[in-house]
Amino acid sequence: MTYSFDKDSRKGSEVSLQLSNTPTEAGSVRNMQPSRSSPRPSVDSSMDEPDWPQSWRAYACLLGCFFLMFNSWGLVNAYGTWSSYYVGHSLRNTDQLQLNLIGSTQSFLVLLLSNPVGRLLDAGYARHVIGFGSICVPLGLFLLSVVHPSDVGARANFGTIWALQGLVVGLGMAPFFVSSSQVASTWFPKRRGLAVGYVACGASIAGVVYPTMLRYLIEALDFNRAVRCVAGLTTLTCIYSFIFATPNPDHDHHAPQKWASKRTWFDTDVKTNKAFWWFTAAVAFMFFGFYPVFFNVEEWAAFHGYGTRNRAGQQPAPNGEDNAPIETFWLLTIMNGSSTVGRLILAHFSDKVGSLNMHGAAQITCSLLVLVLWPLASSESAAIAFCVVFGLFSGTVIGCPPASISNILNCTYTTSDTKHFAKKKLGHWTGMMYSFAAIPALTGPVIAGHLISKYQSYLTLQMWSGFCLFLSFVCMVLTRWYLPCEDGEMVRTKLARMIGRHLQSDREKGYKSDIGSPDRLSQAPTRVPSEMPSRQMSSEKVHQPERMA
Template sequence: MFNSWGVVNGYGTYLSYYKESLLVDYNILHFNIIGATQCFFILFLSFISGRLLDANYSRWLLIGGSILLVLGMSTLSICNGAGRRGDGQYMYTWVAQGLVSGLGMACFFVSSSQIAATWFKRKKGFAIGIVASGASVSGLVYPTMLRYLIDIVGFNRSVQIVSSLIAITCLISIFLAVPNPDHHFRRPSNWFAAKTWVDKDAFKDPAFCWFTAAVSWTFFGFYCVFFSLEEWSTEAGVGYKGLEPPVPGMRALRTYWLLAIMNGSSTIGRLSSSYLCDHFGALNVHAGVTLVSSFLCLFLWTFARNLGAALAFVIIFGAFSGAVIGLPPASMAAILGPHPAQQGKLGQWTGMMYSISSFFALTGPMIASHLVIKFDTFLTVQLWSGLCLFISALCMFIAIIYHSRDESFVLRLTPASTRSRSVSCKSELSMSEV
């Protein structure tokens, strides 16, 4: 997770440098296309990686993803000339950072949460939350590291150092990220059959359909915040890009610090929300934090006019946004239910959900950046992200209703003796753990 969504979370710092120096002849729409391409491939290929995970091919995914990601990010340092002002080659940058790196990250994303999920039953949500916090830590480390190094050794050398850190952490995950051998794996008899990759039963489940719609709306507006934050802070006068503020005594921070703080605070949301999931239900917690995030964009962000308000937004939204983006696997596990045979479909159903939402992750930042160019204000991004998250929360509430009906239906069909035996088994499990 450190090297999938964590890299995407830090893309805003790359975008800011591209606009400031490397690719000065391009606008924010071109830059958002690179970040949106990363999001698209991470999500679109999730149905393939999820099915391979269900068949116990995690090691091959991690090796392939490591090769592609390190290749893409290291190539970024040699395709832009000397890395000085105006030296950038947009198409090469898109191929290296958007296409190749995005393909590599696609191998990591579903793997990270699903491998951890195989080891836990009672605390599955909390375990997935700890894994998801890797993205927030990475979103703090990579932007700070990159911008600090650019000031010292230049862009190309900085990217090489960042790529070295990516390679080291990828190597660690290859050896340590191993699924539980007792997990119920499903290897198909025919890899070329459509049912191997797409489970049609998922689309017969209203809770799955509504939750997939919710995640699609989330990605429609979510990463627009991260991609636009640094540029917005410059326009709003709460951030600056140079080594010193343009006006002496100006109450502002360097723009990358705002993005780093937002990513760092998302660790709180990822961990706390995943802990709450095990007590109040993943779907309930997920819908609540998504609704709050929408209000933060619509109201707190739009009225942030000074550094104090900007810091309040990045800290609070960062905490809630960490929960929003970290909980989909836990929510999907809740929709599938506790039965081992159903949990064996977790990788496939999660992958299908993300693949459907990939088209929204691709087009959302493009729409937001087009609105900025057309109306010449970042208010459009604030409203766009807030409305998308609000609609996402509504879809989640509908998914909760259908999921509750399904659970009630199962309980009505289950004999009382079976339910009592289930309760007895749970009691024995709790006593043995004590």
């Protein structure tokens, strides 16, 4: 005999009503079987999945997502080498504010379009989104090599370079960034932090490959041919990503009912989610101060004499330059190489320690490094040490936001009826978070460049970046305040209990001291009935004849 546990079949059944009202989860039929109206089973299907996927497509997709990050934030991380060439050659005598505007435009477009890109990914349009970026990024670089003057001493047009490298290439990077973490996470439900960490390594490895590639190809060939070689590498990697970076077929898509609806592009569930808004503020402050370090570290090294750059224009001459100085582009390469190690550490420990906890620890460390260690770097060895240590923690800082948003989602949708939204809305919430950080990503490097040009000192850059990173850490602490701990209890509840225990301990100490006083002994209330006769009973029994006898 087969039994139906559907909601309609249980109407009027006293037995089913008793089972559904049972307080224990194991005895509840409703918790054992899904109803017809439930879109997902209440028991998490991911519990039956292996820790590592068995299909080769998962690992081919992971490499494709690695290349997506390689060609998005990897090019942003490498922009410092482009800027170092421009300031000494085709865009010499150009204000540092304008030079930083090219790189900040790229990061601005990547973050601004993250929300619509994430929503399209949730709706199942991954192939269309990645295909658009696979055309724009190589096309923008190829066109840049065409319009840039071939003569080394010729001046280039700033507007043309900004339009191609900042606007066209930036538009192509935007679909890659969110797609890299979102698509990879569909194949690794139990190792999501590990998969996102491996994908994030693409940005730091590209920050090593592209500056080194540009530096040596410019010397061996020229700038235009070097850019064509870079464009060729991006073309090959984009083709691979377009073919293999596809979501898991078993992944459920969250298609909207109406594309013109406001809720389609802005999830109203975040309106009252304080953890989401504090974390969004943390990411915004992070972009205010993070990329000014990457965009200006080479010029800072050349300004203080820790490297050489031919035809430096009207930049201040290096001071105290020795006979064999290091090339400035190596500092950016070292920083990005160390960032790879930081991202790998994130990949291995974020699922155990908690991505938000790791993010906050790395953020406060980066702020202290920029505020203290960077201004005190007065030699080449100290400059290299700063790049190594800052790069190590910066990899965790820039790679953690998608995993932290996943943590917030898991704490938001906890019931059996809403738990599936934690996976379906990952791209949407991540996109909204990054879109709000687009303006800081655009203005942060520009403000830093203006401070350098106005005060002729890189100390202003260091104070600006360090203070913004510290504010980001403060916002992360507030985010953690509104999220439950691993045992499901809020932080404020734990602190209240700890404070209450101390207060109770103090009261108990005071109470014991009062009991020790003879005057307080008769006034101390007792909750347990005393077995000794009271004074009233004793006086009554004294006047009884038998007692007197």
